Amino acid sequence: MAWSRLYNFQNGTKINSGQVNGEFNQLIAAANQLQTDDETKDTNLRAIAQLNKITADTGDYKLKVTNAANDFLAQIIANVIGLQTVYCVAGAVNNPSAADSVRGTAYVYSNFGWVTVFDKTGGVFTNHLDNGAWQGWNKQQSLWSGATYPPAATTITPTKPLSKCRNGWMLVWSDYDPGTGSNDYDIAYSQIPKDTPFLGRVHTFDVPNNASSSNVSTIVKKLTVNDTTLVGSDDNGSATTNTNDVVLRNILEY
Numbered sequence: 131m132a133w134s135r136l137y138n139f140q141n142g143t144k145i146n147s148g149q150v151n152g153e154f155n156q157l158i159a160a161a162n163q164l165q166t167d168d169e170t171k172d173t174n175l176r177a178i179a180q181l182n183k184i185t186a187d188t189g190d191y192k193l194k195v196t197n198a199a200n201d202f203l204a205q206i207i208a209n210v211i212g213l214q215t216v217y218c219v220a221g222a223v224n225n226p227s228a229a230d231s232v233r234g235t236a237y238v239y240s241n242f243g244w245v246t247v248f249d250k251t252g253g254v255f256t257n258h259l260d261n262g263a264w265q266g267w268n269k270q271q272s273l274w275s276g277a278t279y280p281p282a283a284t285t286i287t288p289t290k291p292l293s294k295c296r297n298g299w300m301l302v303w304s305d306y307d308p309g310t311g312s313n314d315y316d317i318a319y320s321q322i323p324k325d326t327p328f329l330g331r332v333h334t335f336d337v338p339n340n341a342s343s344s345n346v347s348t349i350v351k352k353l354t355v356n357d358t359t360l361v362g363s364d365d366n367g368s369a370t371t372n373t374n375d376v377v378l379r380n381i382l383e384y
Contacts, residue, residue, distance in 0.1 A: 182212040184235075191217040191233065198222045203257070203264050206245055210238040216245065226255040226267040250317055251302075254382060273299070274381040277312040279374065280353075280362030288381045291358045295383045298324040302380035303337045303351070308369070312377050316340075321384060322355055329356055332363070339375045349373045 185192055192214040195205050201223040206216065213235060220231045227249040234247030241262040247255050254270035273288035280286060292299055298321055305316040320335040333355045340347045349372050352363035360381075367374045 182214070184213055185215050191215045193217070193236070195219060195222050203245075206236050206238060206243075207259070207262070210236045210243070212239060213237045216247065218247070224264075226257070226269065227253055250314055251380070254300075254384075270382050270384070272380050272382055275379065277304075277306070277377045277379055278362070279351075279366035279377055280360070281367055282362055282364045284362040286360040286362075286378075286381070287358060288360075290383060292322065292324050292326075292329075292355070293357050295324050297384050298322050298326075300382040300384040301335065301378060302382060303376050304379045305339070306375055306377040308374050312379060316376075317379075318376075320351075326355065331355065337376050339372060347372070349376055351376065351378075 183192060193205060193209050193216045195202050195216075195218040198219055198221040202218040203224040210216070214237075216234055216236045218225045218232050220227070220229060225232060226247065230249035230251065230253075232247035232249050232255065234245065236245040237243045238259060241259065243259040245257050245259075249255075253272075255267050256270070257267050258265045273290050274286055276286075278284055278286070288299060301320040301322065303318045303320070305313040307313065316339060318337050320337065322333070326333075331354065333353055335351045335353065336348045337351055338346070339349050351366050351373060354361040354363075365371070365373060
């Protein structure tokens with residue numbers, strides 16, 4: 131809306147209090163209208179925007195339980211609104227992992243919700259909130275564990291066929307130092323969906339093996355995927371392509 135003055139005062143013009151009052155009243159009306167417009171815009175924005183943040187502004191977890199004396203599940207009920215990322219230090223009350231910190235997501239609304247978290251060894255834990263009461267942690271069972279590149283001579287047989295899984299197999303990779311052994315860091319995940327149309331074929335998996343402020347690199351693992359087995363490749367243990375820097379540690383159902 132365009133605004134204009136009520137009176138075009140010139141130097142030396144005599145004015146009366148009514149004219150001054152009129153000018154000020156118009157200024158006040160304009161200011162009130164601007165405030166109303168801003169409030170309307172704010173209301174409209176709130177109607178269409180997702181206001182609750184999933185992470186902190188820095189990208190960190192929205193809920194961080196860093197004091198082991200605190201109850202992880204109680205903190206979720208007290209602090210999580212909608213969907214948020216969560217972290218819990220090792221040893222805290224109701225941390226489901228035996229010895230590790232956990233990271234994941236939680237959703238809470240009106241005394242109902244869920245939480246899914248991962249530890250650094252590939253353990254997956256879920257819990258459901260039903261009318262304000264947690265139903266207990268469920269740990270996703272490992273279908274296979276070990277430490278292998280794997281080479282062509284290695285056939286891995288998970289304890290549950292791919293076709294019998296809820297969604298498929300989740301491969302858990304970690305860092306490896308040749309001649310020393312596997313390390314519980316640089317954990318990465320790859321998924322094999324149960325409905326893949328390429329059973330019996332070679333599948334490739336991009337696995338990050340280094341990430342820093344100055345360098346990011348990945349290696350490629352090759353596995354022949356069958357309904358009941360995974361067969362390795364000799365390309366998986368190459369020092370030339372650094373595929374010997376990563377090993378398969380777990381296979382989970384997802």
